[in-house]
Amino acid sequence: MVSSVPELYGRIADRFGELILNCPPDRWEDPSPCPGWTAWDVAAHVVSNHRRAVAGLDGSGYSAPGRSEDLPQAWNAASEEVKAALRDPVKAHVLLGEEFGSFTFEEFVRRMACADTLIHGWDLARATGQNEVLDPEAVAVATEILQPEDGDIRMPKAFGAKVSSAADADAQTRLLNFLGRQV
16 A cells, blocks of 8 residues: 555554543653653654644744643644645645755655654553554555664664564564664
8 A cells, every 4th residue: 555645644643643632641751662751752742843844834933842731732733734734735845944854845744754753653652551553554664764764863862773673573563673662
């Protein structure tokens, strides 16, 4: 199955929204697989990246969610803005600046959804005791995007050292292990 970017993004975003909405209130401060980050930190990071992507369309400013913000509401607003921009043929094809890798908005969203939202969805699910199964097509796209960037993604606050995968590991486990996650 080869989905369009709006379809693929929609599935990943909707799943991330479910994880935020269904997070038990007492689990937001639980540690995530991202060293030093809580479940709340992971979700706020993803919201911030979405706000950043939308701001890249016109060079406007954006801010990360504050602790006083309603995180589900912040997520819904940010992801709806991305969905609306993807539906707009002019905005979808705006070339974002160097800060975004000089990709079109649509291509940046494809990369962001699969390399950030998808993976942090697993982190949030793991931290909060929710279903950790990832979209198989998104796993394949993330693998395609991230494997060639192996050397560039190994840095503090990005992805850690690879973890060895079992010979019979599924694609999701292999991707997560590649990104330094213990499964």
